[in-house]
Amino acid sequence: MESVSKSSKLEFKDLMVSTKSKVLLKNVSGSASSGDLLAVMGPTGAGKTTFLNVLAGRVSRDSGTITLNRSPLNKTQRRRLGYVLQDDIFLSNLTLWETLYFTAMIRIPDQVSKQEKTEKINTIVESLGLKKCLHTAIGDIFCRGLSGGEKKRANIACELLTDPDILLIDEPTSGLDSSTAHTLMVQLKNYATEFNKTIVATIHQPSSQVFHMFSTLLLLVEGEMAYFGLANMVIEHFASLGMTCSQHYNPADFLMQMLTLDTNTKENETDTQKFESLQLLISLRNGYSVTETDMEGRIGPTEVPLMHVRTFSDDGKTGGDAVERETTRRWPTSFWTQFKMLNWRSYKQSKGRILHKFDLIQAAFIAAFASILFFQIEDSANTVRDRMGLVMITLTYWSFQMLITTILGFTGERAVVSKDRSAGAYRLSAYYLAKITSEMPLLLSVPFLFNTAVYWLAGLGGVDGYFVYLGIGILNCLMIQSLAHNLGVLIKDVRLSMMAGNVIIMGGLLLGGFLNISPPEWLLWVKYLTFVHYPYSAIMTYILKDMTDVW
Numbered sequence: 001m002e003s004v005s006k007s008s009k010l011e012f013k014d015l016m017v018s019t020k021s022k023v024l025l026k027n028v029s030g031s032a033s034s035g036d037l038l039a040v041m042g043p044t045g046a047g048k049t050t051f052l053n054v055l056a057g058r059v060s061r062d063s064g065t066i067t068l069n070r071s072p073l074n075k076t077q078r079r080r081l082g083y084v085l086q087d088d089i090f091l092s093n094l095t096l097w098e099t100l101y102f103t104a105m106i107r108i109p110d111q112v113s114k115q116e117k118t119e120k121i122n123t124i125v126e127s128l129g130l131k132k133c134l135h136t137a138i139g140d141i142f143c144r145g146l147s148g149g150e151k152k153r154a155n156i157a158c159e160l161l162t163d164p165d166i167l168l169i170d171e172p173t174s175g176l177d178s179s180t181a182h183t184l185m186v187q188l189k190n191y192a193t194e195f196n197k198t199i200v201a202t203i204h205q206p207s208s209q210v211f212h213m214f215s216t217l218l219l220l221v222e223g224e225m226a227y228f229g230l231a232n233m234v235i236e237h238f239a240s241l242g243m244t245c246s247q248h249y250n251p252a253d254f255l256m257q258m259l260t261l262d263t264n265t266k267e268n269e270t271d272t273q274k275f276e277s278l279q280l281l282i283s284l285r286n287g288y289s290v291t292e293t294d295m296e297g298r299i300g301p302t303e304v305p306l307m308h309v310r311t312f313s314d315d316g317k318t319g320g321d322a323v324e325r326e327t328t329r330r331w332p333t334s335f336w337t338q339f340k341m342l343n344w345r346s347y348k349q350s351k352g353r354i355l356h357k358f359d360l361i362q363a364a365f366i367a368a369f370a371s372i373l374f375f376q377i378e379d380s381a382n383t384v385r386d387r388m389g390l391v392m393i394t395l396t397y398w399s400f401q402m403l404i405t406t407i408l409g410f411t412g413e414r415a416v417v418s419k420d421r422s423a424g425a426y427r428l429s430a431y432y433l434a435k436i437t438s439e440m441p442l443l444l445s446v447p448f449l450f451n452t453a454v455y456w457l458a459g460l461g462g463v464d465g466y467f468v469y470l471g472i473g474i475l476n477c478l479m480i481q482s483l484a485h486n487l488g489v490l491i492k493d494v495r496l497s498m499m500a501g502n503v504i505i506m507g508g509l510l511l512g513g514f515l516n517i518s519p520p521e522w523l524l525w526v527k528y529l530t531f532v533h534y535p536y537s538a539i540m541t542y543i544l545k546d547m548t549d550v551w
């Protein structure tokens, strides 16, 4: 189902990345060609993820060049690049099938038919051994779903759906048992050779079998390059520098031992020797120059014959061309497709969260307490304060409910949206619009039932008053929802955005002029900025409209 890619060569030269206080990558150079599996190895914190982030264009570099077929890798070409992040970021309430379906519909161009997209999902699911968990929810810490290994493969499956020419994978085997890790690496290797794709994968402690699958190897130590070249030459290269790997020893373990150095304890002799060897390795950095010639001869961009590009469209036109045209467009799918699919996904994800049984039970209890206390309250001047109290309590309750539900929901989705947007999957406007429209009926359904029950059980008025009470209550919910969305966007830290929301709502209750105690003169203006002031005044004006003596 994948298309065979045209041969290409990705080259990176003298990549430098630093923060204010630290150099993360220093003069990293190398290349990867179609059909290659380039492994990036190094101790933890060596800069492997940073390196992938730079290739993917997610971290900016201070200097250095990245080229594809000798021309600078631009934004359009990056669309043919897939990136499987180290963390498996998904929406927890969707099943694996729903997740893949969404990805296929939104990231594969509109020109490809739905049937072809579905077939593609099935092929990838089959090849990655995900069939048995296809209808399992992804899950999270509260609700178990896919296992770690299944999530990792699901993550890879999502990227494979877009049929990238270059696939960057951060730690594909982490958390997998050795047999699953081996199977996955075989699948990736086959994918690279069969479809002429380039794979760049960071990897920790591969088995010797997996190690021998690598075409090329990049070794990093504290952001510096210790080796780049053919994987099967690395042991020879180390031996030439006096570091010999004994026979039958896993080369990957040997390399990791050579590269791991505790700089705090390098007083002892072994570490001092190792430190010197490492310095030598880094200063020579001749893995690159030594093997460059070999590699050029072996995998030059013109060496591999151009293969047939599978057609996506079934109308006889070249699908390859269609896909090529798509890559030059800003988005793979139209605004309408994006809106429709995001609406579908948002509804699936939010339904379980917004209509959670605990929230329903909570609303039922509070409505019951309010109804018992205020049951068929007398319509007279004596009960004005009680009725004012009831209106204030219901508005406050729903303000906090909306704030919490919206901010928590937004926080859960933030990482997913950021991942999708980095992959150029959809417009932010389509996401926002879809989120509002999909969540609105869910968010408003419970306050609708709550307010209806409380109004009639408490006997707050007639039919016209009911519509005013209900309508204004709903508008209040929408107002707080948009406040929460703004806080969610502006403030990354969920506790901070929740705190800001609480201060705004509680500040409004205290300074809104609802109490016998008035705020100081210089704070009187605050009531006009408070959220609850307007819905409260509107409802009370209507409910008490006939009580001229009260006003």
Ligand SMILES: Nc1ncnc2c1ncn2[C@@H]1O[C@H](COP(=O)(O)OP(=O)(O)OP(=O)(O)O)[C@@H](O)[C@H]1O
Pocket: 019, 022, 024, 042, 043, 044, 045, 046, 047, 048, 049, 050, 051
């Ligand atoms: N934005 C940043 N600001 C400061 N330091 C950073 C930043 N990003 C990464 N680092 C540091 O850069 C170093 C390399 O990080 P990176 O995640 O690339 O390492 P890694 O080799 O992928 O590690 P691991 O194998 O543990 O995933 C680490 O010491 C990390 O703490």
